[in-house]
Amino acid sequence: MLKNTEFADKLRFSGLRPTKQRLKICEVLFKRDHTFHFTINDLAKNISEQLNEKISLATVYNTVHAFKKKGYLKEISINSDKSYFDTNTTSHHHFFDEDTNELIDCDDEVIEAPKIKKNISGKKIKSVEVLVKVATDYHNQK
């Protein structure tokens, strides 16, 4: 768990100025025990509720994208009209519960890394991710 000065150092180190807004967003995102899956709106809501402060939506967008670019956040692929982000930036997989729209992280202990037997020639593999969609049995698949 990082302290605020450590966030500042880390930001500076990545070439991002440690502004009030960015430090607050760090608090909300990274001062937690578990992975956080969120949309920009979830995050904006958390900021105003937890810190009782308002950061302009544009800044939240800017910051999330800056953090993603620096590798502090990951964008998640699910079929959706919104973008989801993940504070877990390690290589990992997901269960997606179609009943509740909940996304659950898991690692290679739960889902064994698939073997890639051939690759596209001239290209390097950047990431390998598995998405397992689940639902209760009676639920029609979407």
Added chain:
Amino acid sequence: MLKNTEFADKLRFSGLRPTKQRLKICEVLFKRDHTFHFTINDLAKNISEQLNEKISLATVYNTVHAFKKKGYLKEISINSDKSYFDTNTTSHHHFFDEDTNELIDCDDEVIEAPKIKKNISGKKIKSVEVLVKVATDYHNQK
């Protein structure tokens, strides 16, 4: 390769009335040798170019969603502001080329199905899909 009357039967069989518009969309989507990855706009463009006809965008949306619900199309998960669909509804995997934004299908011969060692209790697995992102080496990961 299906004929138009066969499309009509198939639609009727799934409880969808075989309207002119739906039959045309079937032609564009399913009278082809290879998998088609498309956005709604790609499809609308194909309709107007190939058939030289205009189907209302709303209808294209309606139809694609109806076809998806009936299992004739699959929605694909990539981080994007658009929804992508796939005429390949079998269980399969994807390479995503970050340089060109191209999506390439592959099956278990190329990417071995990952083993799911634990599942969420009370849930049934609806699908298991692997997404492999690739890029040329010098390319910064997105």
Added chain:
DNA sequence: TTGTTATTTATAATAATTCTAAACTTTATG
């Protein structure tokens, strides 16, 4: 300090998608 550069902000612009309600088709039934 002071000047330069990065960042924040409110707001406008854009783009994908969904909604609406009227017109039109398809289908089932008498």
Added chain:
DNA sequence: CATAAAGTTTAGAATTATTATAAATAACAA
């Protein structure tokens, strides 16, 4: 085959997520 009921199509409006803009502000280096 006439007709009514139900399903579809349509243009356009509405909604929603996201990006762009440009002026005000804050951080940094000298």
